[in-house]
Amino acid sequence: MVDGAAPTRRRFLAAGAGAATFSLAGCFGDDATSSAATFALGTSGSFAGLNPLATASSHSWILLDLVYESGTVVDPVTFDVRPNVFTDWRITGADGADARPAIDVAVRDGLTFTDGTPLTVADVLFTYRYLREQRPARYLPVVSAITAVERAPDDWDVRLRLSEPVGTYASSTLALPILPEHVWGDVDDYRRYRPSERGGPVGLGPGRVTTYDPDTSASLAFRDSGEYVLSSLDWRRDHDVLDAGGPFLDELRVRVYGSDAALQRAFLDDEIDAIYRTAATASLPEIESAADKTLVEGSATGYGYYGFNLRREPLDDLLFRQALAFAFDDYHYVTELHDGYVTRGDFVVPPGYTAVRPETDADAAVLADPATEAYAYRGRDDGAALDVAAVRDFLTSGEPITGEPGTYAGRSYPGSLTGVRASQRGARHDYTFGPVRSDALADADTDVELRVDGRTIPDLLGGPLEFLITPASRSPERSAMTSAWIEALGRLGIPATRTVLSLTAMVEAVYAREAFDVYPLSVGDLSPFAVTSLYSLFHGDNADPAGDDAVRANNPTGYGLAAHASANDLIERALRETDGERRNALARRAVERIYLDAPVMVTEYPRIRWPLDTDAWTNYVADIPGPGSTNLATELAQLRPRR
Numbered sequence: 001m002v003d004g005a006a007p008t009r010r011r012f013l014a015a016g017a018g019a020a021t022f023s024l025a026g027c028f029g030d031d032a033t034s035s036a037a038t039f040a041l042g043t044s045g046s047f048a049g050l051n052p053l054a055t056a057s058s059h060s061w062i063l064l065d066l067v068y069e070s071g072t073v074v075d076p077v078t079f080d081v082r083p084n085v086f087t088d089w090r091i092t093g094a095d096g097a098d099a100r101p102a103i104d105v106a107v108r109d110g111l112t113f114t115d116g117t118p119l120t121v122a123d124v125l126f127t128y129r130y131l132r133e134q135r136p137a138r139y140l141p142v143v144s145a146i147t148a149v150e151r152a153p154d155d156w157d158v159r160l161r162l163s164e165p166v167g168t169y170a171s172s173t174l175a176l177p178i179l180p181e182h183v184w185g186d187v188d189d190y191r192r193y194r195p196s197e198r199g200g201p202v203g204l205g206p207g208r209v210t211t212y213d214p215d216t217s218a219s220l221a222f223r224d225s226g227e228y229v230l231s232s233l234d235w236r237r238d239h240d241v242l243d244a245g246g247p248f249l250d251e252l253r254v255r256v257y258g259s260d261a262a263l264q265r266a267f268l269d270d271e272i273d274a275i276y277r278t279a280a281t282a283s284l285p286e287i288e289s290a291a292d293k294t295l296v297e298g299s300a301t302g303y304g305y306y307g308f309n310l311r312r313e314p315l316d317d318l319l320f321r322q323a324l325a326f327a328f329d330d331y332h333y334v335t336e337l338h339d340g341y342v343t344r345g346d347f348v349v350p351p352g353y354t355a356v357r358p359e360t361d362a363d364a365a366v367l368a369d370p371a372t373e374a375y376a377y378r379g380r381d382d383g384a385a386l387d388v389a390a391v392r393d394f395l396t397s398g399e400p401i402t403g404e405p406g407t408y409a410g411r412s413y414p415g416s417l418t419g420v421r422a423s424q425r426g427a428r429h430d431y432t433f434g435p436v437r438s439d440a441l442a443d444a445d446t447d448v449e450l451r452v453d454g455r456t457i458p459d460l461l462g463g464p465l466e467f468l469i470t471p472a473s474r475s476p477e478r479s480a481m482t483s484a485w486i487e488a489l490g491r492l493g494i495p496a497t498r499t500v501l502s503l504t505a506m507v508e509a510v511y512a513r514e515a516f517d518v519y520p521l522s523v524g525d526l527s528p529f530a531v532t533s534l535y536s537l538f539h540g541d542n543a544d545p546a547g548d549d550a551v552r553a554n555n556p557t558g559y560g561l562a563a564h565a566s567a568n569d570l571i572e573r574a575l576r577e578t579d580g581e582r583r584n585a586l587a588r589r590a591v592e593r594i595y596l597d598a599p600v601m602v603t604e605y606p607r608i609r610w611p612l613d614t615d616a617w618t619n620y621v622a623d624i625p626g627p628g629s630t631n632l633a634t635e636l637a638q639l640r641p642r643r
Helices: 060-064 121-134 137-143 260-268 281-289 318-326 330-337 388-397 457-461 476-492 503-512 531-538 568-576 580-597 632-638
Strands: 038-043 072-074 081-083 086-092 102-107 146-151 158-162 207-213 217-222 251-256 293-298 303-308 342-344 406-408 411-413 431-434 449-452 465-469 496-500 518-523 600-606 608-613
Touching: 038 260, 060 207, 060 251, 081 086, 102 121, 121 137, 121 146, 121 158, 260 281, 281 293, 281 608, 318 388, 318 600, 330 342, 330 476, 330 600, 388 431, 388 476, 449 457, 457 465, 465 476, 465 503, 476 496, 503 518, 531 568, 531 580, 568 580
Parallel strands: 038 251, 465 496, 465 518
Antiparallel strands: 072 081, 086 102, 102 158, 146 158, 207 217, 217 251, 293 608, 303 518, 303 600, 342 600, 406 411, 431 449
């Protein structure tokens, strides 16, 4: 790190397409024709429209995050919910079994849209009524709870009535993009909004899109501080880390490259100042060695994992899933295959979101407490091969890790951090070992094969345990690890095989058809308050009970569908809890319940490194979630040119 700003306060959590094409001739010319404060960003993905209600493209939101503003924002350093377009808010009527809460907000005076039109309370009323009526998929989980939008009494401006308490209302219900009524008022269907036909996109943010070609490039001009006052609010002026008054740029230019390799080369050759998201692992050493470049370190917003299909025997059994995890050599995966560019995984929230990590309950060290290593690799004492005998004994014992202290497969576990217990307390199947019968074990280093209630895995599943995997060219580390894992399972006597699919085919198999045993994927941009992400990914409401292609669900493992494996109750209570401390405590218990129930095995958290040209730019912010992606807008508001 050169001289970027790093947080000085202890982290904590509070409470919780239509596409226009414009000419870009000359936009990426030489420095003589460019503004001294023009920042060039590169990406390997195309844009997918500038309609904020119709596009979920992260590349489009590079621009849209700088055009639109919401009522509240989440502080990227402390995770406090901060005032923005709304100066204040309150919730009433959130207690009781039949609670029907109301949220009152006060709207800030003196704001203008990017076309110069002043913001009024009518625009806020229109926004919430329009979103409630149109129900765009991107915001449907939030607007579904809003039953009425009214003028508020007394000194408040807008009242939002809810059908039930929303625990994260301050960071969700109040964080929708504010739309200008004079632009959207006659748009009968939000999907028909064409920004280029209406002088847009138009928002309250600091940026105005000036050129846009979805496949090649786009540019955005920044307003001056007199037109954009939200960066100078009191909380920003008082901040320990963030500077008030930005952005300090005149222009942002985004260029699309055809491949990651071309993108990395453009950065090293000084064609661009930074890379969107992060650099490929293979490119990090070359960037690290460049004298004028910096890899800005940030925290992860997601994790990589393997998911298990709980609809299938014996994957429906916690004991079996835990035994599979014991055979995964996490040291080999993290240190040898990833060269240490990822961190070993455990819980389904990344380590930076400490208030919703179970360690907080016990004041334990994040990622290091023995309770976070319940499923660590069971290698022999010499550190080499899997301790086959210990894992076989674990299977035949019929006693899974449930949160109770004990020694499991030769490794001591101190007990649950939050006091929560696994949904399942004993084995669902009887495990024994007999002669090898399956062809998939013909070349394995084993003389016995697992029996589940007297049957082999191929007898139960119609073939070996199947691991889906994308081609090695896409994820060489994951591909190599899957092969090593399958080999280790073979030594246990568990026949397994791998099936290579394109990413598109894998997503279809997992999320549409639920046609899998085990699959590897990753998730990102999770909520720092956890509960909405937990609901989306692990609640039974978001799993397809039939396990067919009629429904696409965010929870393909089926966790939460059956009483033997569910955190539904804890997630539901957290969703309705509007007190931040109580909600976080419930979230921590839900997170550890999911860990103990093991519908997924979290393998890694990315070690985020955002490539930045620090010879040209300074005042970046380190150690925030996703500095080159989730919080890219924060970085762009802070960066200053060196010359």
